[in-house]
Amino acid sequence: MKFFFILILTLFFIQLSQGQTGRTGLELGIGFPNFFENAEVSGERTQTSISSWAISFSGVRFFSDTIGLGIYLNFMIPFNINETIDERTVSYTRSDYNILLGTDILFGPVFIVYRNGNFLIPVSIGPHIMIISREYKTDVHVFLNLPIQGNFTCLGIGANVTGELHLNNRVYLYGRIQLTMDFYALRIIQEGSSSVTDNSGTINFGVNPSLGIAVRFR
Numbered sequence: 001m002k003f004f005f006i007l008i009l010t011l012f013f014i015q016l017s018q019g020q021t022g023r024t025g026l027e028l029g030i031g032f033p034n035f036f037e038n039a040e041v042s043g044e045r046t047q048t049s050i051s052s053w054a055i056s057f058s059g060v061r062f063f064s065d066t067i068g069l070g071i072y073l074n075f076m077i078p079f080n081i082n083e084t085i086d087e088r089t090v091s092y093t094r095s096d097y098n099i100l101l102g103t104d105i106l107f108g109p110v111f112i113v114y115r116n117g118n119f120l121i122p123v124s125i126g127p128h129i130m131i132i133s134r135e136y137k138t139d140v141h142v143f144l145n146l147p148i149q150g151n152f153t154c155l156g157i158g159a160n161v162t163g164e165l166h167l168n169n170r171v172y173l174y175g176r177i178q179l180t181m182d183f184y185a186l187r188i189i190q191e192g193s194s195s196v197t198d199n200s201g202t203i204n205f206g207v208n209p210s211l212g213i214a215v216r217f218r
Helices: 001-017 138-143
Strands: 021-032 035-041 044-062 067-085 088-093 096-117 119-136 149-166 173-190 192-215
Touching: 021 173, 035 173, 044 096, 044 192, 067 119, 096 149, 096 173, 119 173, 119 192, 149 192
Parallel strands: none
Antiparallel strands: 021 044, 021 192, 035 044, 035 192, 044 067, 067 088, 067 096, 096 119, 119 149, 149 173, 173 192
């Protein structure tokens, strides 16, 4: 999975460096992603919600006035997780974990659907990947009979709509709402010295509003 991420980023930035027409925008912002999952894990029906802060990095390369290619990365810092397993609900905060981090990526074509002076609305749609890594503190996983750590990867599709306010030819502010729907999950659960892999279907819905600033150059 790490190789897949590196390959996507490498191909995208090669394309950015080779482009001779159009324009490129590099964006930095903060996001507030929330994910809601219904899945069956090891034969048990589970419902999970994850609330996070995120640092957002995005790159968009336009090849014409209205069509381009975009990649949208969020480095997530979850602060609250609620899990319901067979009608038993447990809430966790960052203080319950030694490690609790996540990332997601959406990439695909971008289309400018509205333009009025210095205000633009681009829309993007494409594949989506999300990864959550967590390691419980010892007292938490012993008390609740949980695996000490695990990695959670979801695959699906997503789309976003952005409003861009261009202050000049180089700088613009943006607000974005991104929606995702994942259909496949891969879980790797560490229990002591052994690990268990669970491949399962999932319905994982994500909502991520974000705000930021960007630099545009040709």
